[in-house]
């Protein structure tokens with residue numbers, strides 16, 4: 001079974017600071033997102049069971065070192081990597097990302113299963129997997145916590161809060177995975193060294209037969225901020241018991257408790 | 260066992276500098292760095308003296324990501340609530356190529372790691388080396404987790420703690436007596452505020468050191484370096500003094516108390532603490548420099564004890580970069596001769612001895628002893644403050660003449676047997 005795993009590199013969220021309500025990403029390194037690593041691990045596990053080849057596919061948005069960073073995917077076990085890097089893709093929307101990825105999947109050719117994380121650690125739109133499935137006309141299973149190959153199909157389990165759902169789709173198919181699916185392995189030094197000689201290609205939009213105009217964003221995100229809440233600045237005096245009473249009363253008065 | 264030509268343990272400035280030199284000459288190099296990226300775990304005060312290292316890798320230093328060239332130097336002696344500051348802003352500090360810049364390691368080291376990668380070296384972050392492999396006294400490679408990788412030469416640049424090198428018997432275990440503990444905060448302030456507070460032209464920076472009460476009489480001092488849009492404010496205290504103090508206070512409390520002083524508060528007012536870090540510093544001087552090379556290995560940077568705290572100038576980064584450069588040159592020579600034994604790598608120590616690195620450390624040989632004199636951090640800051648304070652004080656009594664006031668202070672605080680002894684011990688620094 002040949003598997004393509006879409007891996008996105010995100011700014012390392014631990015390193016991003018917020019200043020004046022804006023994320024400071026200057027000098028923040030990028031790395032492959034955690035959910036993408038789950039998807040990659042799932043692919044490596046499937047390959048162990050069903051054979052085939054794993055290709056990591058990365059669209060380099062805003063990360064000029066993507067071709068370097070994607071080597072982590074090779075060290076984790078992917079056989080090959082493809083990076084789509086083009087200046088026209090500086091700030092694409094989800095539609096453009098999906099268009100470019102779908103074109104790349106077609107160009108890669110052999111693909112029985114296309115894996116995604118359920119969302120990316122930075123924007124978390126959760127749209128890209130479904131959009132690519134739509135463009136390619138493939139069946140899609142979202143939020144899988146288990147993936148198995150059964151004959152010519154993929155069988156997935158997903159958690160629906162009070163029940164587990166088991167779905168099967170004929171291959172080729174698209175599956176997005178959640179973090180419970182596995183614990184990604186941390187590659188050892190030897191694997192990292194071996195990754196160096198694995199094939200890695202960098203494609204531009206022209207290589208995919210796309211032009212920038214096709215990918216121009218249809219929406220522009222002007223601002224993306226959590227709602228600002230004013231603090232009440234209420235201080236309580238007295239003994240611990242008095243403070244607790246006053247606190248509970250205040251919560252009731254605010255309508256937070258005892259509704 | 261998989262083999263590479265050179266393994267560099269530690270992607271700090273020393274390790275990266277060595278890797279840059281080696282990769283530039285086409286050697287096969289792998290840098291292993293425990294942190295998420297180079298710079299993630301590295302701590303410095305904040306000032307890199309660039310003049311000494313310009314001739315190594317000249318293409319690098321004009322484009323390095325510095326914060327500000329240091330145009331103004333200040334040193335404050337503080338005791339008994341009096342702060343006396345000496346200040347110099349010289350045209351020569353910044354004319355042409357400035358002699359020093361403030362830096363932030365997260366940025367500087369990451370940039371250098373990228374340069375090293377561009378030269379063809381493999382820089383592997385998130386990779387902790389667990390052991391230096393030795394066979395018949397020769398260092399033959401490293402072990403990281405399950406994986407053992409062989410190398411013709413290992414450049415050990417693991418920083419100050421020497422966990423690997425002391426375990427492998429290449430260096431001794433670090434002793435508290437020869438180290439200081441440093442910790443600092445990066446406090447964000449707008450560029451304009453920084454330039455106003457330290458009276459700087461746009462883009463220029465200041466370096467401000469403090470000694471005396473800030474360390475409660477312990478060996479050490481405080482430092483403040485201005486970055487582009489933040490200041491690095493921290494403290495360095497002798498580890499032995501810190502261990503022996505009896506007041507139960509924690510090291511970080513000193514910094515908090517320092518920030519609350521009426522003379523310091525306005526300098527940090529309105530700032531946001533963005534980062535906190537701590538690290539130890541080798542301060543043993545040249546007498547604590549270990550054997551620099553042996554069969555199959557060299558040691559560089561802090562691992563080799565190459566740092567120098569001379570009270571008003573603090574150096575370690577320039578030594579780290581220089582030692583990395585010389586290590587690379589020595590390894591290249593050894594490669595040419597096909598001899599990676601101690602003899603084949605001997606040019607490393609020779610070139611360090613010829614260079615400013617071991618020469619400046621030699622010149623400063625007596626500094627660690629002088630610094631152990633507590634009067635440096637108690638009596639003198641107080642005496643200077645008292646003297647100047649008296650000159651500037653007008654109260655309701657008839658005033659003595661200025662010269663008389665000054666003389667009184669000099670006689671009281673500087674003309675004692677102890678001072679003469681101190682002066683004698685300091686004659687060589």
Ligand SMILES: Cc1cc2nc3c(=O)[nH]c(=O)nc-3n(C[C@H](O)[C@H](O)[C@H](O)COP(=O)(O)OP(=O)(O)OC[C@H]3O[C@@H](n4cnc5c(N)ncnc54)[C@H](O)[C@@H]3O)c2cc1C
Pocket residue numbers: 268269270271272273274291292293294297298300301302303304305306307308386387388389416417418419423440441442443493494495537538539540559560561562565566573574575576577579
């Ligand atoms: C508070 C403070 C203030 C200072 N102020 C100044 C100053 O103003 N100017 C100046 O020039 N110097 C200053 N110094 C000294 C200077 O910072 C150091 O001398 C310099 O950082 C040494 O560089 P290095 O590369 O030898 O070590 P480091 O920068 O410590 O690099 C060692 C690297 O090795 C890695 N490592 C360690 N163990 C392993 C392992 N097992 N496997 C893989 N990687 C490992 C670490 O993660 C680290 O990245 C200051 C130091 C401190 C702490």
